Amino acid sequence: MEAATKNFDKSLLVGEGDRGKVYCGEINWGATKVAIKRLGYARGDDRRQFCIETRMRSKLYHRHLVPLIGYCDKKDEFIIVYDYMSRGSLGEHLYNTQNPPLSWKHRLEICIGAARGLHYLHRGTKPAIIHCTVKLTNILLDEEWVAKISHNIESDPYTSTNCCWYDDDAIGPEQDNGRLTEKSDVYAFGAVLFEVLCARPIVDRNRPIEQVHLLCWVACCKDEGNIDQIVDPYLKGKINPGCLDKFVETAERCLAYECSDRPSMEEVLSDLEHALQLQESAEASEGPAATMSGFDMAYGTVKRNPTCR
Missing domain, CATH: 3.30.200.20 (Phosphorylase Kinase; domain 1)
Structure with a gap:
């Protein structure tokens, strides 16, 4: 070493x-x-x-x-x-970064990959593994932009106790009595979904007081019928309305107060795949010009005419 x-x-x-x-x-x-x-x-x-x-x-x-x-x-x-994950963490491509913004479709694909990894931990292993620290910094990206869940070495994911949480992470209310379950990972993943949509951290003390805590701000905007206000400005006008509704609904279900009201990661995965289908169908009907993104331009999946201004 x-x-x-x-x-x-x-x-x-x-x-x-x-x-x-x-x-x-x-x-x-x-x-x-x-x-x-x-x-x-x-x-x-x-x-x-x-x-x-x-x-x-x-x-x-x-x-x-x-x-x-x-x-x-x-x-x-x-x-x-x-x-070695050469692209770093998902968070490095969402905020406080010089990296070009990811397209909405690409964000969806990354979320789906992360959901598949968590679903494997919950249902593909015996005993089931609770990750305990699902957050942007633990979703890593390889050279091909494949999302991979980082192992939580610091905690003990083989039991429902002794998991490590940090002040600015989103945690389920069951953390208060120390009874973490697979649904605790689901809650944290719901917070990740909103971070991906909004391109900002859970807590941002540089914002106006009503926007400091992301999940509180989301709830307020939803109650007021202004959910579009939370969307990353780069994505405005680029998300199919049906896809956005499905994505927000999925994230909200993950954040349900009671564990029993939250979906399984299998259900979350199915919902995200449906959201991606809605987005792909919309982009296909609009033609190739409508699907061009900052990510495509920066990483060469679309060749740009150097004479264009």
């Missing part, structure tokens, strides 16, 4: 959190680029628990999960090695 990161050179540091730092490294004599997460030091029971959980996660294989390549637990140090 030291060789892969040039002795954990600061120039290779690509991320840092409460529990560790992430470096971009190379293995296989430079043939494979990886993300190397260097966690804190621990001994005894912590070390044994780390090994057990990491081995379990190494058995998870899905197109929409970040692949776990390996780990190291020598010298009382924990290190996790993942595939």
Whole structure:
């Protein structure tokens, strides 16, 4: 790991959190680029628990999960090695960024990929896995823009307790009594959907007081019949009304107060796929000129005439 990161050179540091730092490294004599997460030091029971959980996660294989390549637990140090996600997190393409804006269709496709990853954790594993920290920074994008759910190494997703939440994340009300379930992930994913639609974080203290908390603002706009006010300005006029209604309805259902009133991730996935179909049908009927987007122009899927102004 030291060789892969040039002795954990600061120039290779690509991320840092409460529990560790992430470096971009190379293995296989430079043939494979990886993300190397260097966690804190621990001994005894912590070390044994780390090994057990990491081995379990190494058995998870899905197109929409970040692949776990390996780990190291020598010298009382924990290190996790993942595939390197070259496009970064979804959040890096929505706000506070110099990256070009994503088209609405592309955002939908990314959300669908993330939903598939969560659905696999909830229904494709035994026992079911609760992710516990579903948020934009844990939805990563590979070179082909495929969405992949990042493993939640810091918490214990194999039980309904001991999950790590942060102040500005959207959490279900059941967090107050510590009883997290799969529907807690659904609640958090509903918040992610609104972040994708609005291109802003859950909490933005630089906005007017009534807009600081995204979900409160959404509720107010919905009650007033002005839901279009929350939409990312870049997307104004580019979302099919039926698609928008379906998307907002899906996100709202995810955010239901009672767990029993929230849909499963399978239902969320089905609804998002329906929303995408509505958008694609609308774009097809409008012709190719209407589907051109900032994303297309920036990344070359549409060739621009250099003489155009």
